[in-house]
Amino acid sequence: MVDITPRSLSTFQLQLRRFAQNRLAMISVALLALIAASCFFGPFAFPFTGEDADFDFIGAPIDLASPHPFGTDDFGRDLLLRVLEGGRISLAIGFLGAITAGFIGVLYGAVAGYAGGRTDRLMMRMVEILYGFPYVILVILLSLLFGGGNVALFAAIVFTLWLTPAVIVRAQAQSLSKREFVEAARAGGMTPWQIVLEHIVPNCASVVIVYGSLLVPEVILSESFLSFLGIGIKEPQASWGNLIQTGTAAMDTDLRLLLLPGILLALVLFCLNFIADGLRDAFDPNDR
Amino acid sequence: MLRFVGRRLWEGTLTLAALVTLTFFVMRLAPGGPFSKNRKISPEVLEHIKAAFHLDEPVWQQFARYVWGLLHFDFGPSTRFRDYSVGDLIASGLPYSLTIGFWAIVVAAMVGVALGIAGALRRNTPTDYVAGILGVVGIAVPIFVIGPLFQVVFALKLNWLPVGGSDQGWRSLVMPVLVLSLPNIAYISRLTRGSMIETMRENYVRTARAKGIGARRTLMKHTLKGALLPVIAYLGPSTAGIITGSILIETVFAVPGIGRHFVDAALNRDYPLVMGITLLYGALLIVFNILTDLVRGWLDPRARGNG
Numbered sequence: 001m002v003d004i005t006p007r008s009l010s011t012f013q014l015q016l017r018r019f020a021q022n023r024l025a026m027i028s029v030a031l032l033a034l035i036a037a038s039c040f041f042g043p044f045a046f047p048f049t050g051e052d053a054d055f056d057f058i059g060a061p062i063d064l065a066s067p068h069p070f071g072t073d074d075f076g077r078d079l080l081l082r083v084l085e086g087g088r089i090s091l092a093i094g095f096l097g098a099i100t101a102g103f104i105g106v107l108y109g110a111v112a113g114y115a116g117g118r119t120d121r122l123m124m125r126m127v128e129i130l131y132g133f134p135y136v137i138l139v140i141l142l143s144l145l146f147g148g149g150n151v152a153l154f155a156a157i158v159f160t161l162w163l164t165p166a167v168i169v170r171a172q173a174q175s176l177s178k179r180e181f182v183e184a185a186r187a188g189g190m191t192p193w194q195i196v197l198e199h200i201v202p203n204c205a206s207v208v209i210v211y212g213s214l215l216v217p218e219v220i221l222s223e224s225f226l227s228f229l230g231i232g233i234k235e236p237q238a239s240w241g242n243l244i245q246t247g248t249a250a251m252d253t254d255l256r257l258l259l260l261p262g263i264l265l266a267l268v269l270f271c272l273n274f275i276a277d278g279l280r281d282a283f284d285p286n287d288r
Numbered sequence: 289m290l291r292f293v294g295r296r297l298w299e300g301t302l303t304l305a306a307l308v309t310l311t312f313f314v315m316r317l318a319p320g321g322p323f324s325k326n327r328k329i330s331p332e333v334l335e336h337i338k339a340a341f342h343l344d345e346p347v348w349q350q351f352a353r354y355v356w357g358l359l360h361f362d363f364g365p366s367t368r369f370r371d372y373s374v375g376d377l378i379a380s381g382l383p384y385s386l387t388i389g390f391w392a393i394v395v396a397a398m399v400g401v402a403l404g405i406a407g408a409l410r411r412n413t414p415t416d417y418v419a420g421i422l423g424v425v426g427i428a429v430p431i432f433v434i435g436p437l438f439q440v441v442f443a444l445k446l447n448w449l450p451v452g453g454s455d456q457g458w459r460s461l462v463m464p465v466l467v468l469s470l471p472n473i474a475y476i477s478r479l480t481r482g483s484m485i486e487t488m489r490e491n492y493v494r495t496a497r498a499k500g501i502g503a504r505r506t507l508m509k510h511t512l513k514g515a516l517l518p519v520i521a522y523l524g525p526s527t528a529g530i531i532t533g534s535i536l537i538e539t540v541f542a543v544p545g546i547g548r549h550f551v552d553a554a555l556n557r558d559y560p561l562v563m564g565i566t567l568l569y570g571a572l573l574i575v576f577n578i579l580t581d582l583v584r585g586w587l588d589p590r591a592r593g594n595g
């Protein structure tokens with residue numbers, strides 16, 4: 001007799017399936033993928049770079065037939081290309097920043113939650129103190145300390161954003177550390193580090209995915225916010241923040257400079273928020 | 289209660305002390321100095337200027353001097369605005385920032401709660417969708433994009449309001465307040481809607497209805513009281529968002545508040561001004577969080593004691 005067992009699905013597969021059924025979230029994933037792909041690969045299609053000035057087209061308006069379909073800025077630099085290049089930086093910092101901040105937060109929280117006792121109190125005390133700091137101030141000061149530039153900006157943003165994942169994971173780790181399988185692992189002779197890495201961290205995965213997805217828009221927003229103020233990424237390198245800033249300065253004569261980067265940034269943030277909502281609905285059992 | 293406030297104030301003081309220390313040393317370690325952007329001046333003059341601001345002393349001595357000044361409520365002189373002390377500059381900028389921040393919170397709380405209630409009472413109707421869309425827009429579109437767009441539409445095209453500045457009384461307040469409150473309207477309406485829907489299912493609400501209390505009275509006296517708790521809990525931390533926002537708003541709308549002062553000071557390495565504003569922001573944050581917890585404890589006995 002042929003043994004027919006229904007193919008069993010893991011919780012993770014079920015969650016993914018639930019996420020895939022969320023139409024708004026799937027549209028957002030597709031749109032975000034499209035924007036990301038055009039930001040990363042689009043610039044290669046241009047015969048010039050975003051820092052090349054074209055003196056025949058200075059402040060050119062939108063003209064789909066010309067070599068600069070969305071026109072140029074006051075220096076004759078291609079606007080579309082600059083926006084795409086800016087998106088590359090913003091998206092890269094956003095995703096890498098969220099992953100790094102999430103990684104630090106998860107590890108910190110897992111260690112604190114599993115260790116408990118005095119270690120936990122001390123580690124969480126530090127988090128509390130950092131939480132008491134005004135976030136912007138910290139980012140601004142840190143990006144000054146690291147001397148400006150992309151890496152400095154990245155470090156400053158990561159340094160301020162790992163706190164929330166740390167707190168969330170710590171709560172999870174605390175309840176996990178009292179479960180039987182952790183006790184079994186301890187009885188079996190695993191070292192604390194092995195337990196943290198092999199049992200605590202993987203079991204926090206769904207919480208991390210949900211909150212990590214909220215980190216990405218936060219990092220992107222921080223980056224563009226700082227660049228807008230003139231502290232983050234500086235000219236001539238483009239970023240959505242400093243492009244919007246340039247656009248603001250010229251808004252009474254030429255709205256295009258403000259609208260193109262502004263709309264793209266808003267679109268990306270929309271998508272990321274919808275994706276985060278979708279992930280929360282699919283992964284967070286408390287919300288059902 | 290008194291013990292609770294005392295403990296929180298003590299913790300707040302510790303946080304502030306850590307903040308002052310960190311900010312002080314981060315500022316000094318950051319490359320550049322307060323006078324590195326000046327026109328070329330002779331080394332002797334520079335020496336004299338540095339000596340006048342005690343910048344020639346070892347860093348720990350400067351730190352001790354600063355802390356000693358703080359204990360006497362002396363924030364020191366600004367290194368950029370000659371003849372102004374940090375206290376003067378903060379006193380001149382703070383009223384603008386506080387007015388905008390205060391009204392932004394008021395508008396956000398009122399509009400956000402109203403939208404949230406409307407959405408929860410009329411779930412899945414056009415009202416709910418409009419409130420939902422507004423919520424998503426407020427969260428996703430950064431205020432430094434919305435702000436300039438408002439300026440283009442309401443100031444440049446329609447000519448209803450001034451583009452920026454602060455010289456036209458309430459008229460110059462409208463746009464900054466509105467734009468600053470938008471993200472908070474979004475958060476608060478989402479929060480209110482969610483917790484209203486949850487509270488409407490609570491047993492005590494059903495009991496109130498079963499006792500024959502009218503729908504309106506149940507809503508006002510019973511549901512709202514429970515549903516607004518998370519909203520009130522959010523108001524404290526939202527101060528941080530208002531601070532972030534006000535820095536942007538003051539830049540976009542050219543308001544001479546302390547947010548703009550802070551960015552300029554940080555860029556120009558005006559050490560004492562940066563320190564003073566950081567301290568002020570930190571203190572504001574702590575005070576608002578304590579106030580929030582107090583109000584919560586007052587409304588919800590379950591939140592007392594473990595806060």
